[in-house]
Amino acid sequence: MSSRLRPLARQLPAGVFRFDPATLAANSGDAWMASALPEAVAFPRNTAQISKILAFCHRKKIPVTARGGGRGYVGGCVPLKGGVVLSLLRMNRVLEISRSDGLAVVQPGVITGFLASAVSRKGLFYPPDPASLKESTIGGNIATNAGGPRCLKYGVTRNYLLGLEVVLADGTVVRFGGRTHKNRTGLDFIGLFCGSEGMLGVVSEATLRLLPRPPDRSALLAEFRSLPQAAAAVQKILAAGLLPSALEIADPSTLAAARKAIPGAPRGDSLIIAEFDGQPAAVKADLALALRLLRPSASRLSPALGTHSCERLWKIRRGFSYALRDTGLVKLNEDVTVPRGRILELFRLTARLQKKYRIPISSFGHAGDGNIHVNLMAPRGTQQDDPAMRRILDELFSGVLALGGVISGEHGIGMAKSPWWPKAASPDLQKIHRLVKRALDPLAILNPGKYLR
Ligand SMILES: Cc1cc2nc3c(=O)[nH]c(=O)nc-3n(C[C@H](O)[C@H](O)[C@H](O)COP(=O)(O)OP(=O)(O)OC[C@H]3O[C@@H](n4cnc5c(N)ncnc54)[C@H](O)[C@@H]3O)c2cc1C
Missing domain, CATH: 3.30.70.2190 (Alpha-Beta Plaits)
Known part of the structure; x- marks a missing residue:
């Protein structure tokens, strides 16, 4: 057992902290190709336990990386700097489904597909539908602002957040928004936390907007x-x-x-x-x-x-996706997005890259949003830092930015796209990101080592 975490583990019920090698290994990576072992994995059961863990880690400057289903595509939940993986999987209760208010209150570890089915049985509809919905969690979806095929008509996860409870880096619990479908009280902090990839706070509860099915x-x-x-x-x-x-x-x-x-x-x-x-x-x-x-x-x-x-x-x-995987090649799934009118130019770009680098590139996706999954089909055994792949991605992302697009429309930056963050965000935009990070997590304990430092 890691000695610096032992006093904390003793303050919490048995089973909250796990230090065995199998649990550490099972919580070291996601659906991307990187992994790193944490010192411990914590499975809190309520907000108070999350708060206690964060307050302790803040005092001791121990890294904490939140984790939902571990189905991210960019290495977002990989505990790059060790410390504690905070798995939200045991906080998996749907606390309320209200037909009259058109909302659900959920804990962060609820699996998205489970919620969608539960509300559907009551004649209601939770539209965000990432293809990972049978394995990914609402907390993870919020932290990545996940989308899916239905975005064209219904929007992304952010459009369904009415309220959030967030535990900040020092253990403070804050509630934003609430049960109303409109709220113009103060700044849009829900929007700030949504898509923040576990770097600004830990989502411990969410109030989600539901529609009639x-x-x-x-x-x-x-x-x-x-x-x-x-x-x-x-x-x-x-x-x-x-x-x-x-x-x-x-x-x-x-x-x-x-x-x-x-x-x-x-x-x-x-x-x-x-x-x-x-x-x-x-x-x-x-x-x-x-x-x-x-x-x-x-x-x-x-x-x-x-x-x-x-x-x-x-x-x-x-x-x-499965058909591409069955080719036996390593599928590097990019989620670039261009203005909708420029999709054909994006396909022309991928055709050029395919010819120039003699690598199969298969593209499909959400045409209505201009969000196309460009899959580089790399040779077997290709690693994350392969220089040849880096060159192709570099050219792909430069081309996408030149089309007025973005390097990620769904998966986020995480580790996978971190090398291109300086290219994708202007110096002023990077500075604002750093200011926000420092204000909310001055000791940089939340998901450290990712693109916000
Ligand atoms: C087969 C497959 C299909 C996919 N399809 C889509 C798709 O259609 N659309 C799409 O948008 N994405 C898709 N993804 C990517 C991925 O599923 C999403 O990013 C999803 O939201 C990740 O959720 P998760 O619970 O697995 O989060 P994790 O992978 O566990 O974590 C993702 C990030 O969220 C943070 N995090 C997790 N929980 C919390 C919390 N409670 N509080 C604060 N931070 C937290 C982590 O630190 C990490 O940075 C797909 C992935 C796979 C493997």
Whole structure:
């Protein structure tokens, strides 16, 4: 047992602190390729315990790295400087679901998909839908401001935060916002903590906005002979006044991998999937209009009406990641985002990089948001600091920034994108970030070693 943490462990109920090698190893990494062992893992059961742990670590200057499901894609929860991993997984209760107020109050370790199902059973809807929703937590989603396919119509996690309870670096517990759907009292601190990747405070409770559950869905999978036709279809749908709940695109390289792994995968060169939700008559009408709009340019149209047949189309979309993984190559999944009108230029950039560096690049994602997952398919055994990959990423990110885009639309900066933070943020913007960090965490104990120092 780490001697400096022993006095703290003794003050807390048995089992809160774990020091065994298996637990340390299980809490050392996420879905990215880096890992580092902590000295201890703490599993607090309530806010008071989080506060006690932080107050102690603050006094002793011991690093604390918050951890949810450990499904981040950028090494955000890797305890780079050791110290304590604060796992929120045992704080996993849905405290309240209120139909009349349209909200849920949850602990941070609630798995997102569990909450979505629980509110759905009551006729309510929690829209944020990261593809990791069966394993990632609400706390992790808040700390990364996670999004998903539904962002086009419904927005990101931030848009569903009414209230937050946060434990600050010195153990102080602060509540922001509350149960109202509007609140103009003071600065938007909820927005500040949302997306702060565990570097400003630990989210210990959240009050989430819920919507009425849309009763019906329809969807359309449209295949095209070329990527420009698919990109044009995205614009056509939106220009016609349709607002799909999701609008996805996939490139030829992704579809080639999909055909090897997914039974019934589309034969076209490129595809889009549009989904509509709402009242039965409305989703039927939206689907009919989308079919009319895309019939002249699509090589094949597969419409779906109702949840069951929509899910059949989404099964294909959800299979893309696994199909790429099945190639056996190392998938470096970037989540760059460009202004929506420049998607085709982004695809041209990735095609150029593919040719120049002779590396397969498969791109697909949320066309409606301009957020495309650009997957560099690196040779087996590629490590995080591989210089060849760094060069390609450097060129990709420079190109994305030149298009007016951002280096991360979903996953955050964490460790993975830290080398490009100085390129992605102006000196003034970096300075403001440092000022905020110093004000809230002057001893830099929260998730140290990441891009905010
Ligand atoms: C297969 C797969 C698909 C994915 N799809 C998507 C997607 O569609 N959209 C998307 O946005 N992301 C996606 N991701 C990325 C990832 O799932 C999200 O970033 C998710 O929000 C991480 O949640 P988590 O609970 O696993 O957090 P962790 O990985 O445990 O932590 C992530 C960050 O949040 C901090 N943190 C965790 N809990 C707290 C807390 N209570 N208080 C303060 N800080 C905290 C950590 O310190 C870390 O910096 C995907 C990942 C995988 C593996």
